[in-house]
Amino acid sequence: MPEKFHIHTAPVPPRHRPVGKLGIVDWREDCSNCHNCVKRSCVYGLFRDEADALREEVGYLDYIYQCKGCLSCIQNCTKGILNRVVNPEFKRLGDGHYTPDIILSTWFQAETGRIPVSGAGYGGPFSGPGFDAIWTDMSEIVRPTRDGIHGREYINTGVCIGRRLQRLSFEGARLTTVSPPVLESPMPVMFDVIPEQFRRGVIPQSITRAAADIGLPAVVPASLLNDDYPASGSIVPWINNAAEADRFPEARMAMISDGPDVLAARDAMKQKSPDRVISVRMEASPDAAVRIIQLVGEGVEVIHLVFTNHGLEHAASNPRHMRHVLREVHCALVKSRQRDEVTLTASGGIAAAEHVTKALLCGADAVAVDIPLLLALECRYCGECARREQCPIEMEKVDGNYATQRVKNLMGAWHQQLLEMMGAMGIREARRLRGEVGRCMFFEDLERDTFGRIFGRRKQQAGVL
Amino acid sequence: MNAVKQSESGQPGQPAASMAGGIEHARVSREVKPALPRFRNEIGKYRIHRSSDCVNCGRCAEICPRGVHTRPGSYRLLMRPLDYRCIGTDCAKTDHYCVKACPKGALSISLNRTFETLGDYRWTPDLLISNWIMAETGEAPGPHLESEVGASGGGFDRLRLRFPETIPSDLRREDISTSLLLNRRDDSRPKLAIDVPWYGGGMSFGSTNINMLLGKARAAKAWNTFSCTGEGGYPDRFIPYADHMITQVATGLFGVREETIQRAPIVEFKYAQGAKPGLGGHLLGDKNTPAVAAMREAVVGTSLFSPFPFHSVYSVEDHKKHLDWIAHVNPRALLSAKVSTPADVDMVAVGIYYAGGHIVHMDGSYGGTGAAPNVAKKNIAMPIEYAINRVHKFLVDEGIREKVTLMASGGVRNPYDAAKAIALGADGVVIGTAELVSAGCNRCGNCESGRGCARGIATTDPELLKMVDVEWCTQRLINMHHAWREILIGLLHRLGLDSVAALRGRTDLLTHLDYEDA
Numbered sequence: 001m002p003e004k005f006h007i008h009t010a011p012v013p014p015r016h017r018p019v020g021k022l023g024i025v026d027w028r029e030d031c032s033n034c035h036n037c038v039k040r041s042c043v044y045g046l047f048r049d050e051a052d053a054l055r056e057e058v059g060y061l062d063y064i065y066q067c068k069g070c071l072s073c074i075q076n077c078t079k080g081i082l083n084r085v086v087n088p089e090f091k092r093l094g095d096g097h098y099t100p101d102i103i104l105s106t107w108f109q110a111e112t113g114r115i116p117v118s119g120a121g122y123g124g125p126f127s128g129p130g131f132d133a134i135w136t137d138m139s140e141i142v143r144p145t146r147d148g149i150h151g152r153e154y155i156n157t158g159v160c161i162g163r164r165l166q167r168l169s170f171e172g173a174r175l176t177t178v179s180p181p182v183l184e185s186p187m188p189v190m191f192d193v194i195p196e197q198f199r200r201g202v203i204p205q206s207i208t209r210a211a212a213d214i215g216l217p218a219v220v221p222a223s224l225l226n227d228d229y230p231a232s233g234s235i236v237p238w239i240n241n242a243a244e245a246d247r248f249p250e251a252r253m254a255m256i257s258d259g260p261d262v263l264a265a266r267d268a269m270k271q272k273s274p275d276r277v278i279s280v281r282m283e284a285s286p287d288a289a290v291r292i293i294q295l296v297g298e299g300v301e302v303i304h305l306v307f308t309n310h311g312l313e314h315a316a317s318n319p320r321h322m323r324h325v326l327r328e329v330h331c332a333l334v335k336s337r338q339r340d341e342v343t344l345t346a347s348g349g350i351a352a353a354e355h356v357t358k359a360l361l362c363g364a365d366a367v368a369v370d371i372p373l374l375l376a377l378e379c380r381y382c383g384e385c386a387r388r389e390q391c392p393i394e395m396e397k398v399d400g401n402y403a404t405q406r407v408k409n410l411m412g413a414w415h416q417q418l419l420e421m422m423g424a425m426g427i428r429e430a431r432r433l434r435g436e437v438g439r440c441m442f443f444e445d446l447e448r449d450t451f452g453r454i455f456g457r458r459k460q461q462a463g464v465l
Numbered sequence: 466m467n468a469v470k471q472s473e474s475g476q477p478g479q480p481a482a483s484m485a486g487g488i489e490h491a492r493v494s495r496e497v498k499p500a501l502p503r504f505r506n507e508i509g510k511y512r513i514h515r516s517s518d519c520v521n522c523g524r525c526a527e528i529c530p531r532g533v534h535t536r537p538g539s540y541r542l543l544m545r546p547l548d549y550r551c552i553g554t555d556c557a558k559t560d561h562y563c564v565k566a567c568p569k570g571a572l573s574i575s576l577n578r579t580f581e582t583l584g585d586y587r588w589t590p591d592l593l594i595s596n597w598i599m600a601e602t603g604e605a606p607g608p609h610l611e612s613e614v615g616a617s618g619g620g621f622d623r624l625r626l627r628f629p630e631t632i633p634s635d636l637r638r639e640d641i642s643t644s645l646l647l648n649r650r651d652d653s654r655p656k657l658a659i660d661v662p663w664y665g666g667g668m669s670f671g672s673t674n675i676n677m678l679l680g681k682a683r684a685a686k687a688w689n690t691f692s693c694t695g696e697g698g699y700p701d702r703f704i705p706y707a708d709h710m711i712t713q714v715a716t717g718l719f720g721v722r723e724e725t726i727q728r729a730p731i732v733e734f735k736y737a738q739g740a741k742p743g744l745g746g747h748l749l750g751d752k753n754t755p756a757v758a759a760m761r762e763a764v765v766g767t768s769l770f771s772p773f774p775f776h777s778v779y780s781v782e783d784h785k786k787h788l789d790w791i792a793h794v795n796p797r798a799l800l801s802a803k804v805s806t807p808a809d810v811d812m813v814a815v816g817i818y819y820a821g822g823h824i825v826h827m828d829g830s831y832g833g834t835g836a837a838p839n840v841a842k843k844n845i846a847m848p849i850e851y852a853i854n855r856v857h858k859f860l861v862d863e864g865i866r867e868k869v870t871l872m873a874s875g876g877v878r879n880p881y882d883a884a885k886a887i888a889l890g891a892d893g894v895v896i897g898t899a900e901l902v903s904a905g906c907n908r909c910g911n912c913e914s915g916r917g918c919a920r921g922i923a924t925t926d927p928e929l930l931k932m933v934d935v936e937w938c939t940q941r942l943i944n945m946h947h948a949w950r951e952i953l954i955g956l957l958h959r960l961g962l963d964s965v966a967a968l969r970g971r972t973d974l975l976t977h978l979d980y981e982d983a
Contacts, residue, residue, distance in 0.1 A: 004710050022582065039513050043916060043919040043929065044916075044919070068909060068911045068919070069582070069909050070907070070909045070911060070919030070920070071508070071907055071909070073917075074506060074508075074579060075504035075505060075506045075507070075508065076504055076505055076506070077505070077506060078505070079545075080505065080506040080545060081575075081580045083579050084578070084579045084582045085578060085579075085582060086581075086582050096612070105839070115838050115839075115840065116838070116839045116840075117836050117837065117838050117839065117913055118836060118837075118839055118842075118910035118911070118912070118913075119834070119835055119836040119837075119910050119911065119912025119913060119918075119923060120833070120834065120898065120906070120909075120910045121739075121830070121831050121832050121842060121875070121898055122740070122830055122831050122839075122842035122843050122909045123584070123585025123586055123587050123588060123739055123831075123907075123908065123910075124585065124586055124587075124617075124843060125586050125617050125618050125619070125620070126586075126617040126620050126622065126623075126848065127616050134844075134940075135844060135845065135846060135848075136844055136845050136846075137807050137808045137845075137846070137847050138737065138742040138743030138805055138807045138845050139743065139807055140736045140737055140774060140804050140807060140813050172920060223493070233693075235732025278837075287557055308716065314919035343637040352840075353840055354840050354843065354844045356544070357844075359843075369947075374575070389674070389908070406925075415839065417840040418839055420484050420840060420841055421840065422845065423743060423744065423843050423847065424742055424743025424744060424773075424841065424846075425743070425745075438808075439808075441808055441847050446847060446848075446851045449851075449855075450850075450851040450854050450855060451851075451977050451980065452980075454854070454972045454975070455975075455976065455977045455981075455982060456978075456980055456981055456982050457980065457981045457982075458979055458980055459979055459980060459981055
């Protein structure tokens with residue numbers, strides 16, 4: 001058995017009091033001070049244990065974060081005066097895409113490195129926008145590719161970034177084909193550029209170090225790289241012109257923005273370092289597919305599509321979700337018989353582990369993450385930094401080791417979840433997830449084939465995209 | 466209403482004397498008796514505030530028909546209002562509205578703040594409380610609660626039954642049959658039928674409190690239906706209820722022995738479960754106490770894996786070999802296969818039938834009574850509403866629909882869901898979460914945390930186990946079954962159908978609010 005890819009996780013407690021979801025409040029008047037709530041009722045001993053003991057155990061003290069909302073104290077209160085409330089601070093976290101629940105779940109994964117587990121079935125909406133309208137498949141019986149919990153050992157989450165050869169050519173018995181350069185990533189995940197407002201303290205370096213430890217490519221604007229933030233093998237410098245590439249002889253991949261001169265710049269770089277993979281970065285837009293076909297026809301080996309923070313294309317009106325754009329681009333490439341000639345990576349709005357799997361199923365070869373890496377550092381996504389206000393949790397002061405390990409923990413948990421989903425699908429290679437819509441189910445298709453058959457046409461406004 | 470009146474003297478949190486004994490009797494009746502909440506402060510939709518202006522005149526206690534205000538026996542002062550029984554401002558239309566009747570204006574009603582934090586999109590606070598009321602009283606919850614649908618925005622929550630304008634005038638409620646035939650094959654095995662079109666799903670000894678499991682078994686016996694062992698083995702305490710207990714054979718094969726197979730009227734093969742389709746089960750080491758380990762023939766304190774899938778089943782032929790093995794060991798048993806809802810669930814169902822199965826049991830992802838990775842619960846396998854109709858139609862097209870019983874589970878929260886599932890094409894449903902909620906589960910989701918369930922339901926902690934009383938749990942479930950059946954009969958009556966079997970596959974009696982013809 002080949003050496004197994006493993007992300008080493010270790011618990012890293014938060015620096016600040018985390019924002020919890022549920023809390024207990026009372027009306028102090030009428031309390032009989034019987035202390036039943038604090039001494040007897042709490043099954044988890046949250047109140048019973050002295051504050052110091054709690055501090056020792058987890059390094060911080062906060063009832064609201066730890067309250068599991070079981071209602072025991074409320075229902076046993078002698079006077080019936082306790083109430084459970086949803087923490088208003090929790091409701092204010094994040095936005096419609098990076099929801100409070102996603103943020104809390106990301107914090108948990110970054111703290112523990114574990115998969116979020118809960119009891120009592122799924123309590124969420126039936127379906128939803130974007131990736132929430134996709135279900136992945138599973139299979140009832142053993143296939144040679146999978147063998148339950150032990151079969152996970154054999155699942156390979158690695159992907160290659162670069163051009164794939166269509167055929168080999170020979171002269172007599174001699175191989176004449178020169179293999180194009182390829183970058184291997186142990187997960188179909190890259191780290192994308194950290195938005196400017198988050199480039200504080202040691203955050204960018206620490207996140208890059210986590211990428212290097214795991215072996216994931218990390219995109220960094222070339223202008224940031226200097227002696228204090230040196231380029232390493234895992235860094236993908238995002239350069240402005242071909243000449244700038246010379247500063248990074250060790251970089252195995254470089255990124256350049258799409259533009260009128262992009263092909264000339266690519267050619268210039270390739271001439272100097274033929275073994276470097278060149279990725280062309282472009283905004284996802286309604287004409288993306290046409291442009292990509294054109295670029296791939298000109299031999300571009302990697303396309304990096306950037307979506308908005310909410311996973312939407314950049315369009316003046318009715319922007320489509322990433323899943324529609326990726327499907328369109330993927331299918332266009334398949335139709336023009338160029339799909340294997342290019343690696344398609346996508347970033348923007350990848351908020352949870354399941355989004356990685358689903359973006360691949362829709363046609364990407366890999367995704368790049370940005371915001372979740374900052375959520376891992378306890379960011380509340382409050383937007384203060386974008387308004388040039390002070391960060392309420394002083395992210396500029398984070399310790400490098402803390403930041404690196406939190407990010408590794410998050411990726412460790414995501415990797416485990418990727419394995420869970422692939423195991424259930426019976427897919428043993430992440431490479432084979434790409435565009436494999438046969439292993440997933442779309443809301444629209446299921447509705448049409450089931451309820452559409454019975455009830456006719458679905459109302460327009462009720463359609464979920 | 467009767468049931469509430471009888472319970473006037475009782476206070477929640479103090480089990481009545483008749484329930485405190487904990488003696489197991491194999492004889493249980495399906496009679497509805499009040500089964501009060503376990504805690505002092507049961508949660509309702511409303512809260513009543515009685516201000517210091519109260520002069521204890523007792524007017525409110527005299528007029529309230531729901532037992533919200535009580536003054537037992539020789540008490541001078543009124544008890545604290547049992548506000549979970551209050552139906553809120555709807556009551557203002559009646560002549561027994563305490564807020565108006567109070568001579569001192571000391572009473573006021575407000576929405577309970579805790580109520581608003583309960584539940585989720587599937588099990589809304591209204592649905593949870595509706596279930597608790599049914600379990601306590603055996604009656605349908607009042608109109609002050611939305612007890613029919615949740616807020617998930619799709620599937621059951623957007624489907625509605627379509628009632629005809631007129632129904633046959635000679636159709637009497639008491640003539641309506643809710644019986645469900647489980648064996649539709651022409652074979653020598655018993656033609657088992659159950660009195661209600663649902664049975665209890667598998668919960669294993671080790672994950673769930675034995676007292677809860679016994680309550681399930683006893684209620685199943687009272688209602689002539691079934692409960693299921695789950696895969697944690699077959700404790701001897703189940704033996705008195707053996708005729709109403711399904712033995713589950715799951716991938717870990719825990720506790721599967723010749724005698725447990727021979728004892729069972731139905732043997733269920735669990736291929737997958739909706740909450741974690743394609744993933745294995747995992748009993749944490751903490752829950753593996755000496756009793757659990759003995760039952761599962763394992764080492765105390767080790768984590769026990771129940772792998773996915775059956776490592777001996779690589780094809781439908783292997784599946785047949787499995788069923789043949791059980792059929793040989795127990796010539797009386799009906800065979801059931803529990804599967805999840807993959808894209809090819811219709812083919813899976815046909816495979817189960819041709820291998821000799823009597824019951825095809827599909828489990829969707831909104832159910833599940835134990836802990837599972839969130840990523841699996843949310844994303845893997847299709848919602849049960851789609852699967853039911855796809856499988857039903859496929860079986861009809863294959864010409865074998867009348868030869869097999871189709872059961873659906875995973876998200877059946879109430880009798881309305883059951884009726885919709887049956888109208889979509891299932892013969893009956895399997896319930897699990899609804900049973901747990903009846904026993905006081907509030908779906909906090911911490912089944913796996915620390916010592917386990919704060920309600921003493923999903924736990925093996927010796928102290929927490931005592932929180933659930935067998936007799937109490939039995940009665941709660943018996944009441945729930947009664948309320949469900951009454952509601953179902955009411956629906957069938959309004960639909961003009963004389964049996965639940967006549968509802969199967971009647972998609973013409975359904976409408977979907979998101980479709981144009983609704």
